[in-house]
Amino acid sequence: MCINSFIDCNGDSSLKRYNSRYKFIDVAKGIGIILVLMGHFFIYRSPVTQVIYSFHMPLFFILSGIFLKGPDVDNEGIRGVGRYVWKKTKRLGLMYVLFFVLSVAAVAVFDRKTYPLKRIIRAFLGERLRTFHVGPIWFLLALYIIVLIYGFLYVCKCSKWNSWVKLILMQVLLFGAYRLPEYMERFGWSFAPLFINVIPMGLFFVLLGICFRKEILEIPSVSIGTRCIITVVAVVLTFVLSFRYLGFMEFMTGGFGDDLFIFMFAAIVGSIAIVFGSSLLANHWPGTALAYVGKHTMVLLGLHRIVSYYCAKIFYAIFKIKIAPAISLPDRYAFLWTIFILLVILGADAFIHWGAAKYKEIIRICVQQ
Known part of the structure; x- marks a missing residue:
């Protein structure tokens, strides 16, 4: 285990290549975001969602950590910290704000529903975020706070800690994190601002x-046979753990199950299945398609619930067919609805990028003339 990379990776020359894009990681992100959509469109607490919820959010947090680097305080000092904070704010904080504002505006314009400012602020901080059909963006806010905490640890020179000290810190963090939501409930804290419970x-x-x-990142160098075996074993274990030993979990609310060991085992094994399976798909056509989806993870995360909500309204207005994709679609229809929403968002995103490129080209031609 590369425990020495817990905080400091900037000085390792072998990590310079981490700035390049690893296709199989994009494939893993693509599979992960499709599972997120499926988890929100299939029947709540169904066997499908029980398997998905057992590992899909830990998977995204693990993938987020792979390329996370601390601020460049050695060369830039306090300016490096500022650059780090601004970069993460643009990438995560501002995107959270954008998706939230869009959802509030959509609810006000299309549903003609308005809420007191206090209610909107509390939703922005995490209370009943689903009211505005963007519950999944909790991940952006939580990850934003997490990367800021990581930057603080990096600036505090925690990289100089002994490896065993780091390992012990992680164990303490794990057990404390597992019990925190329970302790908050005991004290009557039903609302945890900024998702501090998770x-x-x-x-x-x-x-x-x-x-x-x-x-x-070295998984693709492992032999294909070994990767196939690990993928199959991990998939089987994930299903067995989900159905036999693990109840329904919901990371967003701090629902980590009744057994910490089973929760950790299921989360890690499920993530292993996705990552190793992605390495097998990366060089084939399905991998190319999934990698494209993976590159648009943030857009899909931020928009799929609200797009689904209004698409369902449009279907009812035109065909008089009621669709409830958030909680109660039968499995076969939920899968088709997942594909439909995926195509709608990716198609709209591609059209916007195409339009922006055409606009820039027209401006360039006009300026030259």
Whole structure:
């Protein structure tokens, strides 16, 4: 285990290539975001969602940690910290704000529903975020806070800690994170601003991704036979754990199950299945399609629920067919609805990019003339 990469990876020359895009990671992100959509469109607490919810959010936190690097304080000092914070704010914080504002505006314009400012602010901070059909963007806010915490640890020179100290810290973080939601409920804290009830557990999985970044990025160099065996075994274990030993979990609310070991085992094994399986698909056509989906993960995460909500309204207005894709679609229809929403969002995104490129080309031609 590369526990020494817990905080400091900037000085390792072998990590310079991490700035390049690894296709199989994009494939893993593509599979992961499709599972997120499926988890929101299939019947809540159905066997399908029980398997998906057992590992899909830990998977994204682990993948987020693989390429996470601390601020460049050695060369830029305090300016490096500022650059780090601004970069993460643009990537995560501002995107969270954008998706939230779009959803509030859509509800006000199309549903003609308005809420008091206090209610909107509390939703922005995490309370009943689903009211505006963008519940999944909790991940962006939680990850934003997590990467800021990581930057703080990096600036505090935690990279100089002994490897065993880091390992012990991760264990303490894990057990504390597992019990935090329970303790909050005991004290009557039904509302946890900024998702502080799940941030410690998310931080653990991000640090796990940092610790194992070398091993994960070297997976494509493992023999195909070994990768096939690991993928099959991991998939089987994920299903067995989900159906026999694990109840329904919901990371967003701090629902990590009744057994910490089973929860961790299921989360890690499910993530292994996706990552190793992605390495097998990366060089084939399905991998290319999934990698394209993976590159648009943030757009799909931020828009799929609200797009689904209004598409369902359009279907009813035109065909008089009621669709409830959030919680109660039968499995076969939920799968088709997942594909439909995926195509709608990706198609709209491609059209916007095409239009922007054409607009820039027209402006360039006009300026030259």
